[in-house]
Amino acid sequence: MGNIRKFVVNLNWSVMDFVSEINSLRKEKNAVILAHYYQIPEIQDIADYIGDSLALARRAAETQADIIVFAGVHFMAETAKILNPDRKVLLPDLNAGCSLADSCDAEELAAMKAQFPDHKVLSYVNCSAKVKALSDIICTSGNALKIVETFPKDEKILFVPDRNLGAYINRQTGRDMKLWNGSCQIHDLLDAEKVLKLKQTYPDAKVIAHPECNPAVLQVADFVGSTAAMLNYIVKDSAREYIVATETGILHQMQKSVPGKKFYVASNEESCACNDCPHMKLNTMEKLYRCLRDETPEIILDRELMDKARKPIETMLSLS
Numbered sequence: 001m002g003n004i005r006k007f008v009v010n011l012n013w014s015v016m017d018f019v020s021e022i023n024s025l026r027k028e029k030n031a032v033i034l035a036h037y038y039q040i041p042e043i044q045d046i047a048d049y050i051g052d053s054l055a056l057a058r059r060a061a062e063t064q065a066d067i068i069v070f071a072g073v074h075f076m077a078e079t080a081k082i083l084n085p086d087r088k089v090l091l092p093d094l095n096a097g098c099s100l101a102d103s104c105d106a107e108e109l110a111a112m113k114a115q116f117p118d119h120k121v122l123s124y125v126n127c128s129a130k131v132k133a134l135s136d137i138i139c140t141s142g143n144a145l146k147i148v149e150t151f152p153k154d155e156k157i158l159f160v161p162d163r164n165l166g167a168y169i170n171r172q173t174g175r176d177m178k179l180w181n182g183s184c185q186i187h188d189l190l191d192a193e194k195v196l197k198l199k200q201t202y203p204d205a206k207v208i209a210h211p212e213c214n215p216a217v218l219q220v221a222d223f224v225g226s227t228a229a230m231l232n233y234i235v236k237d238s239a240r241e242y243i244v245a246t247e248t249g250i251l252h253q254m255q256k257s258v259p260g261k262k263f264y265v266a267s268n269e270e271s272c273a274c275n276d277c278p279h280m281k282l283n284t285m286e287k288l289y290r291c292l293r294d295e296t297p298e299i300i301l302d303r304e305l306m307d308k309a310r311k312p313i314e315t316m317l318s319l320s
Helices: 002-011 016-027 040-047 052-062 074-083 105-115 127-135 144-148 164-174 192-201 215-221 225-238 250-257 285-294 301-320
Strands: 031-036 049-051 067-071 088-090 120-124 136-137 157-160 206-209 243-246 262-265
Touching: 002 215, 016 040, 016 285, 031 040, 031 052, 031 164, 031 285, 040 285, 052 067, 052 074, 052 301, 067 074, 067 285, 074 088, 074 127, 074 301, 088 144, 088 164, 088 206, 105 127, 105 157, 127 301, 136 144, 136 301, 144 164, 144 301, 157 164, 157 192, 164 215, 192 243, 206 225, 225 250, 243 250
Parallel strands: 031 049, 031 067, 067 088, 120 136, 120 157, 206 243, 243 262
Antiparallel strands: none
């Protein structure tokens, strides 16, 4: 039956109902689809669960599905595999990487750890499995402040890989964590002057920003928080307009949650797709369908590596 479906579909790509096929395969294979807020709207709408890194890590840890399809980027699928070493974890496009994760090389981190042996390594979840395995604990943008506050005030901490999130935590907590020099190509390039110019055009709009943005953008923001926190904020807040400084994918959920409100993308240029993560947007409905149909590309990790990387993730989950 599977071969017949494959043959028929290949002859009719232009008229294929991806939603129907994906739903059929999902049921047939006992699969769960996890999608990040930065995915295209069609993938967000068909996912079993949608969320930020923290919510999806929790879902990955709790699932009873035989197959996990992670519509996100590589480090997210790796995290799901680490938490489910005996389940099949699929990623629609293996090229869906992360500029932030790529900015932290495991060998370089190991060398830095040797240089600062008295420092605890706190790693943002946006990092590779190898970096997680070198970490004492993991955090997300949604729980970073809470996780940092679990450390004694005099604890020496090396925060990797996002310098902007790390600097934000330092400012909020009065800490002096040593920061890895990494950043997200989407958030770091947003310009505070362009945000303020947009604010002049929409004076009643509040500025909401992700903590991966550079300090200048965060300084002009009315609210700073993770994607999930921003979504919760606009639902509860009384304002009717918002300038959103993060990846564009979140706008789909914002518009669904409060259709009567208006949202403006804080982009560097009006005509560019500067806020579209090129990695997140590699995943498409066709790739999601093929991935589930063929059960590939699959995330494969060394068992010993997964065991080492799981401990700091589970520590995070227990504290969250």
